[in-house]
Amino acid sequence: MMEKGLKGVVAAQTSISLVDGIQGKLLYRGLDIGEVTKHYSFEETAYFLWHGRFPGGPERAQLKNELNQNRVLCDSMKEVIDHLPKGMDLMSVIRTAISSEGTEKYGWKPTISQAIRLTALVPSIIAYRTRRMAGKPFLSPREDLDHVENYLFMINGTAPLKAHAEALETYMILTLEHGMNASTFAARVTASTESDLVSAATSAIGTMKGPLHGGAPSGVIALLDEISQAGDPEKVIREKLIRGEKLMGFGHRVYKTVDPRAMALKERLLNMSGKDQWLDLALETERTAVALLQEFKPGRSLYTNVEFYAAAIMKAIQMDEQLFTPTFTASRMVGWTAHVLEQSEDNAIFRPESVYIGPERSMADVQHN
Template sequence: MNIHLTKSQIGLDGVPAAETVLSHVDGERGELIIAGEHVSTLVRQSSFEGVTARLWNGASQSTLSEANIRASLGAARERAFARLAELLPATQGMGIVDGFRAAVAGLRAEHGLEHEATIVGAFPVIAGALVRRAKGLDPIAPDPSVSHAADTLRMLHGRAPAAREITALDAYLVTVCDHGMNASTFTTRVVASTQADLFAAVTAGYCALTGPLHGGAPEPVLEMLDAIGSRERIQPWVDAALARGERMMGFGHRVYRVRDPRADVLKTAIEALASNGADLPFAGEVEAYIRAALRKKNPDRPLETNVEFFTAILLDALAIPRQAFTPIFAVARAAGWTAHAREQQRTGRLIRPSSSYVGAMPKPFVA
């Protein structure tokens, strides 16, 4: 018998697929908890290395410290740089997003070393090398003595970043390092549930991230801001776009019914970068008008600002090329992906959902 499912059932909305200690998203309250703490608190009190320690400890019941993670990621970045000659040939002729996927697929286990650090350490090295190659420049060797955020910026730009730039990128890495059972994390856990290794699971997670409904959304936010162009064009441009039924990039979320809690965290980080060319007043006026217009259009369920809106502004202010936004997202999310893969392998079972068949049935057999 054919059973037709509702739209939310088809998308698995609200269907638990795993038990986790890693992160919790409450869409009704606009709340994100990562490893037992609100994301806004983590950004104020921790670093990417500190949050990564919390995630990996939760996943594997280990006792790693922030210092342990900083040292292991620094060493892993050095090892990844030494392997670039092996990783980059597979990326020839590809853009940054696709080249990153090809290079990540080439990562492999290193004898006696933690796979989690190998993966998370390699990601900014690969991203930096691809960005610089696109500019006709050689890759920059990592500095294991500095933070993950600082070294990511060094390898992208070939210079020592300012303290406010490091603080801003670190805030971004912490904010987006994990986010419940999103599409890429679910993909990672599905692959890990087969007992495939971490490298296969994380490669699959990155492939899911590249879709425009997931990690590919920040770049269109900047395209929208570019199209609006000036303050006097905000109202007519937005009104015309909404009249055509166009989607406002950076607004609305599959889970959050209120404002995405990550949006305000990143907005605060951007305020410290105003001198880097981020036109926060203009972006703020665009955000305010779009929110008002969406409330007017859909008073029962207005679309609120999501993390992509301020992600786009922050990464642009850090002079990160738009084509590299998705790989930089992956630099952060790799901490969550590796933790979820380990947790799934330790505590879960093979993820094998069923489907509702709605196709034709064979004719009854007649003897």
Template sequence: MSMTIPDTGNTPQKDNATNPAAKPNKGGLEGIVAATTAISKVDGTAGRLVYRGYDIHDLARTCSFEEVAHLLWFGHLPNQKELSELHERFTAERSLPENVLQTIRELPSTTEPMDVLRTAVSTWGAVSISGKPTIEQAIAVTARFPLILAAFNRLRNGKEILESRSELGHAANYLYLLTGEVPKDEHVQGLNSYLVLLADHGMNASTFTARIVASTESDIVSSLVAALGALKGPLHGGAPSKVQDMLRTIGTVENAEPWLREAITHGGRLMGFGHRVYKTADPRAEELREMARVADPDDFKLSRHVEETALALLDELKPGRRLYTNVEYYSAALMKAVGLSGDLFTPTFAVSRCAGWTAHILEQVSNNRLIRPEAEYTGPLNETFVPLADRS
């Protein structure tokens, strides 16, 4: 399949010192424009997420992950021929070399799956990747993320690693490799929607990290390993399983109101509520809510009741804070429903986001300038130097 990097319209960034329109710096770089992108737009005020012009609700309800990956990489939704070609390319890349498998086997069974993914991706890249990032490389590494996770998960549970099935799509094959069984349609649909919804999200911490590394003219795997390190942090992608911990602690519908009120009153953090960007409902949470309802109706009852109770209490006890359900809340419910263990939640986020990361890496290198922001120095000036022998 012939593949070329699309014209993204990316333009070089200007140094703040020579850019009179640059906004003043503030903690966390909030409000600072660090790059231009044609890949996705997050409208936090309106609660809208757009991939290359398409509303996320339309994509999540109708498209496969492969279609959305094609959209992110090539700039347009594929026709049937293009989609078939991409599926064939994914299928051709569904293997792990022996050195990667050996690396996975040698890691302790207690290793966090995010660390396994980071380590195995780095091992694969050391012998498989060189030169400037390409779409071919993006497809190759995206195809292998779920293979790495499934291989480790089976090994730590005393099971043999499975071969991929060429007739299965990206989401279905991942579930098959984890369980050894052809997954239920509703589970495939739920996981596929999740992968679509999480595939990209503007200039988040991990995407920014990937673009910084790519801007140095490093390779695609180095950029991805850096992104994985950023995603692992609990303030970014490392918290979905904690939603399940919270729901497990609450336990029953009757316990929801007193538990939540106590937590909010005493400054406790409600997992799955609030977002750095969205000041209204997260559109991804809206879609995931319906997926979770279908995937496990029984567990959904508690999740939904806790959500409704928490939102009412937040409005009562934290008026004006505009705290809403975020993507983590129903991500946790959905992934549990399709059979994933809690420590696979964040790595599965990475399975999805790999498509967006690689799209941003390709966009960065297509019209590159080294990302080199400034820092406002707040330390002392004009200290008097004292030789070592004279220091008290």
């Protein structure tokens, strides 16, 4: 029987990433994601996904220079953002602003320089809109800060604490890429028509906006808030499980065992133990929840997913909830552009079939109705 939503259908071959939900593996170009987060920065990992190799010293410096140059918002893009309705959600702002970037310089085929530009622009768009809506002046990007540090600086107005920047960088590395998900598929479908990279990215952003794909981990935030106020993780979690409530941040529709992204994030946070109360609370909550889940639901193998620790990080750095999905988008731009670049190397337009399930009717039937 045919599955809805193309589930189980192979749509493309890729060498960018492997998502193995049965064994709990996530590989970036063959490398385990845990090893990547231990040894490489956001910029180096982005370069790896685009080029298939890590940058040397001169290449690293060139990439940083290109990112710095492309972080600056031109006056026309600022004007576009300023004229958008005040009530427009931030994902729609990003989609519209990126769409306005589409000029004749973005043709077929896409280039890595274009990918770098779009990756550099998204954090600046987020920061510009966020500070304008808060009545604060926009801060120009700082060339001395790395990609994630600069993002936090432009939003908050101060250089971030090292522990916060490292935690967010780890999260953003882990969300750079995740196989043929809905937004990546949307980007590749658009690119398959030989449309430009901006159009493909706009398609992906529109797809990410949907709550079934890029939804913010607000449920996890609520759980951590409740536990913080009660001061007793076991009491709160046990009562929820007795009432049959779903424990937010545990279980994943793809990973049937541990989420490798959650494991990598947890390992980084363990090194920061004692440096932030919310990160410590998240670690204690996970230990308690996993033990209680095994007690209440034996054999279900319910573990933390990446959203759980993402929520703890966002809470620790005091990031507003409206910034969660946009921040996810800022990192995933790398994966989207890597897939579009790959699509362009051996392109074939996507043209799946549909199965008609309606009746056969005559003109007389239609006219009668």
